[in-house]
Amino acid sequence: MIESLGPILTILAASFAALLAGIGSAKGVGIVGEVAAGVLTEDPTKFGKLLILQALPGTQGIYGLLTWFMILFNSGILFGDPSGLTWQKGLSYLMASLPIAIVGLFSAIYQGRVSASGVALVAKRPEEQSKALVLAAMVETYAIFALLASVLAVMNI
Amino acid sequence: MAIVKMDRLTIVGLEKDKNDIVEALTNLGAFEVISERGDDLSASEVATTDPDSRLAALQHDITRLERVIELNRTLHPEKKALFAGKRKVSEAIFRQAVSREDDLLAAVSRIEHNQATAAELSVQQHRLQAAQTMLEPWQDLDLDLAEEGTKSVCLFLCSADSADQVNQLREALNEDVPESFLHIAAEDENGLRLVVAAWRPRASVVQGHLRRLNFNPLPLQGEKGTPRQQMDANAGLLAANEAELDRIQRDNIELTRDGKSFEILYDALTIRYDRLKTVSSLSGTQKTFWMEGWVPFNLVAEVTKGLERHFLVATAHRPAAADEEFPILFNNRKLVKPYEVVVEMFGPPCCREVDPTPVMAPFFFIFFGIMLSDVGYGLILVALCAWLTFKVKPSGELGRLSRMFLLSGVSAVTWGFIFGGYFGNIISVLSGQTFDIPPIWFNPMNDPIQLLLVSVVLGVIHLFAGLGVQAYMLFKTNRAIDAILDIFPIYALIIGLALLVLVEGPVGMILTIAALAVMVLFGGRESKNPVLRILNGLMSIYNNLAGYLGDILSYTRVLALVMATSVIAMVFNLLGFIGGPTFGGILLFIPVALIGHTLNLSLSALSAYVHTSRLQYVEFFGKFYEGSGRIWRPLDWKTRFIEIGTDAAEEEKENKTMQSQAD
Numbered sequence: 001m002i003e004s005l006g007p008i009l010t011i012l013a014a015s016f017a018a019l020l021a022g023i024g025s026a027k028g029v030g031i032v033g034e035v036a037a038g039v040l041t042e043d044p045t046k047f048g049k050l051l052i053l054q055a056l057p058g059t060q061g062i063y064g065l066l067t068w069f070m071i072l073f074n075s076g077i078l079f080g081d082p083s084g085l086t087w088q089k090g091l092s093y094l095m096a097s098l099p100i101a102i103v104g105l106f107s108a109i110y111q112g113r114v115s116a117s118g119v120a121l122v123a124k125r126p127e128e129q130s131k132a133l134v135l136a137a138m139v140e141t142y143a144i145f146a147l148l149a150s151v152l153a154v155m156n157i
Numbered sequence: 158m159a160i161v162k163m164d165r166l167t168i169v170g171l172e173k174d175k176n177d178i179v180e181a182l183t184n185l186g187a188f189e190v191i192s193e194r195g196d197d198l199s200a201s202e203v204a205t206t207d208p209d210s211r212l213a214a215l216q217h218d219i220t221r222l223e224r225v226i227e228l229n230r231t232l233h234p235e236k237k238a239l240f241a242g243k244r245k246v247s248e249a250i251f252r253q254a255v256s257r258e259d260d261l262l263a264a265v266s267r268i269e270h271n272q273a274t275a276a277e278l279s280v281q282q283h284r285l286q287a288a289q290t291m292l293e294p295w296q297d298l299d300l301d302l303a304e305e306g307t308k309s310v311c312l313f314l315c316s317a318d319s320a321d322q323v324n325q326l327r328e329a330l331n332e333d334v335p336e337s338f339l340h341i342a343a344e345d346e347n348g349l350r351l352v353v354a355a356w357r358p359r360a361s362v363v364q365g366h367l368r369r370l371n372f373n374p375l376p377l378q379g380e381k382g383t384p385r386q387q388m389d390a391n392a393g394l395l396a397a398n399e400a401e402l403d404r405i406q407r408d409n410i411e412l413t414r415d416g417k418s419f420e421i422l423y424d425a426l427t428i429r430y431d432r433l434k435t436v437s438s439l440s441g442t443q444k445t446f447w448m449e450g451w452v453p454f455n456l457v458a459e460v461t462k463g464l465e466r467h468f469l470v471a472t473a474h475r476p477a478a479a480d481e482e483f484p485i486l487f488n489n490r491k492l493v494k495p496y497e498v499v500v501e502m503f504g505p506p507c508c509r510e511v512d513p514t515p516v517m518a519p520f521f522f523i524f525f526g527i528m529l530s531d532v533g534y535g536l537i538l539v540a541l542c543a544w545l546t547f548k549v550k551p552s553g554e555l556g557r558l559s560r561m562f563l564l565s566g567v568s569a570v571t572w573g574f575i576f577g578g579y580f581g582n583i584i585s586v587l588s589g590q591t592f593d594i595p596p597i598w599f600n601p602m603n604d605p606i607q608l609l610l611v612s613v614v615l616g617v618i619h620l621f622a623g624l625g626v627q628a629y630m631l632f633k634t635n636r637a638i639d640a641i642l643d644i645f646p647i648y649a650l651i652i653g654l655a656l657l658v659l660v661e662g663p664v665g666m667i668l669t670i671a672a673l674a675v676m677v678l679f680g681g682r683e684s685k686n687p688v689l690r691i692l693n694g695l696m697s698i699y700n701n702l703a704g705y706l707g708d709i710l711s712y713t714r715v716l717a718l719v720m721a722t723s724v725i726a727m728v729f730n731l732l733g734f735i736g737g738p739t740f741g742g743i744l745l746f747i748p749v750a751l752i753g754h755t756l757n758l759s760l761s762a763l764s765a766y767v768h769t770s771r772l773q774y775v776e777f778f779g780k781f782y783e784g785s786g787r788i789w790r791p792l793d794w795k796t797r798f799i800e801i802g803t804d805a806a807e808e809e810k811e812n813k814t815m816q817s818q819a820d
Contacts, residue, residue, distance in 0.1 A: 052763060055759075055760060055763060056763075056767070058760070059721075059760070059764060062721060062725060062760065063717075063721065065725070065728070066720065066721055066724045066725060069724060069727075069728055070724065127554065128502075130499075130502035130503075130770060131502065131503075133766075133767045133770070134767065134770055134771050134774055134775075136767075137767045137768060137770075137771045138771065138775070140767075140768075141711065141714065141771075144713075144714045144717040144718070144768075145710075145713070145714075145717075147717050147720075147721075148713055148716060148717050151605070151717075151720060152605065152606075152609075155605060
């Protein structure tokens with residue numbers, strides 16, 4: 001039992017990252033999509049601009065997937081031999097995945113809200129799209145820091 | 158630096174030349190009218206300020222044309238190329254279309270008339286169709302529906318859902334109105350239709366029962382003819398209407414066959430509208446008018462000379478006064494120019510600021526490249542933007558962005574070579590880990606810490622450049638003291654701390670202490686009170702340290718984005734190659750790689766763009782740049798559908814006629 005605990009904890013760690021960050025992104029992208037669809041009923045030509053805004057809160061999900069991959073790859077579960085995975089190592093992976101999992105979840109939702117407001121901005125003043133992008137990117141900074149915290153820790157386990 | 162100085166040009170001319178002068182200035186495209194009434198007038202304001210309401214009439218025609226153009230799009234669906242820009246139209250065709258203005262507007266009227274008739278007809282069609290469905294179950298009833306009965310007998314036509322209902326009615330009638338007569342006209346799966354005849358004085362009792370038992374009266378009772386006859390008549394009407402609608406449709410198609418002319422006229426009227434708006438905003442006397450505007454200082458001589466040659470005008474110009482805000486026209490070198498769009502999106506510099514484009518451009522180039530850093534992705538981006546820039550030539554923002562990304566894509570390719578990224582690790586995957594192109598410098602996946610250092614060092618250089626511009630501006634405005642006491646210590650502090658960590662020896666320590674000392678002593682030099690001054694100085698240390706630590710850490714995003722791009726690319730490569738180097742495996746690999754890399758490229762490029770912009774806007778511009786200016790918008794032909802191209806020969810001819818007119 002104790003031997004299989006290492007891989008179990010590691011997969012839990014990886015799933016945690018992909019899961020929570022993914023939920024956050026789904027929610028964030030969803031929030032923007034709802035608002036954007038409303039704007040498109042009035043002006044379908046803004047589709048391209050709004051799609052870009054909608055894509056922004058999707059990056060957390062990607063960071064989660066990235067961490068998932070790094071954990072499985074680094075621990076050897078994906079292609080190597082996971083026999084050396086002790087439960088201590090597994091637990092370390094779990095701890096390392098926390099930043100991107102939790103920060104990813106919340107930052108994606110908040111970024112979604114900023115992007116949704118950005119949609120309103122673009123609806124009125126399409127030429128100001130880049131400002132809406134940058135405002136949303138301010139939130140993403142913390143997801144990026146969390147990703148760095150997680151990945152750099154994973155690489156050193 | 159790279160902002161063109163503007164001259165304020167005043168023109169006084171004859172009222173009768175007003176239109177032509179405004180047109181000539183629009184042709185030159187080098188004159189921004191200074192409006193006395195402030196910003197652009199809205200359409201409603203224009204209508205009230207324009208006594209003839211010619212503007213309102215023009216606006217009305219423009220809206221009508223717009224509707225026709227929209228209709229034309231649905232009648233003559235045309236595959237429009239992606240990102241297609243404005244249509245190029247030669248001057249001759251433009252003039253020809255404009256000369257047909259009356260015909261075209263007549264066509265518009267006819268189309269409008271057609272549309273109104275069509276709307277009416279389709280309402281009628283709906284009504285007739287509804288009548289048809291109502292009559293259909295009754296079609297076998299051989300009774301004129303206008304027949305209301307005789308003098309003493311009245312008729313009810315109604316329908317019921319079930320035989321049960323009819324039985325109930327029969328019972329009720331037998332009891333209350335035994336002299337009544339009930340006839341089932343038709344019976345099928347849709348229910349029963351019946352005719353009830355009753356003695357007129359007792360009719361209300363029968364009606365009461367019918368209502369109580371939920372019988373549906375035939376609403377068309379009273380119309381002339383038997384149901385059959387009515388249906389035939391309706392069918393005839395329906396067919397006639399259909400034919401009429403068809404004719405209208407064909408007529409509309411015929412009228413809009415020349416749809417391009419409507420677009421040309423739309424733009425021509427818009428141009429006329431703009432000119433009229435400018436003209437009517439000018440003030441003057443009965444015989445003369447007066448206008449003022451901004452002209453780039455190097456074009457002033459040309460503009461005035463041109464005006465004076467063709468018109469009787471008096472002109473005067475002077476450079477913008479020191480306290481006068483003038484609009485911004487950039488003047489940058491060819492390689493820097495594409496990045497103006499990035500500055501403009503933040504906000505163009507005000508006339509007393511430095512144009513940050515030349516300083517920012519190289520950093521944008523580097524940061525965007527390093528964030529995307531993949532030869533494959535970079536090449537695709539370059540190809541796409543080159544196609545846009547040189548082939549499609551879209552105007553406006555898209556065109557400027559595509560030039561910017563074309564340049565930045567080159568940087569991504571370069572960094573791709575440096576870090577050894579070719580669609581992630583596609584070469585190593587496809588060759589079964591037997592072959593790989595080694596990176597020129599290092600692979601960030603193997604040595605993320607080195608990339609972390611690289612990003613931080615680049616970030617420090619970036620910040621130093623921003624501070625440098627600030628210092629430059631302080632020196633220029635005779636505030637060298639501020640530059641020396643506020644900015645140089647930050648340089649010394651950051652360099653000193655870096656040396657302290659990285660290099661042995663006292664240099665780092667000395668620099669750090671000196672910097673801190675200057676900050677403590679002079680950081681709060683605004684306050685006279687010595688205690689307060691030292692306290693403010695200490696606060697400034699904290700502010701500087703915390704602020705710059707945050708700024709520098711912000712650059713670690715470079716590492717995260719590089720890893721995101723390459724790891725996601727790796728994931729798609731591995732996923733696609735799961736079948737191995739077999740025929741089936743390759744068959745699987747192609748679609749997976751195509752979809753995956755397209756997705757990754759678009760998201761990574763977007764991230765790289767957004768985060769590079771952020772580094773410029775927040776970390777870099779935050780140091781020195783305000784961006785409170787306004788872009789210079791000269792009188793110009795503002796068109797929506799077409800671009801009027803003048804070929805040289807025609808221009809020549811026009812100039813001659815203009816000259817002969819002036820003579």
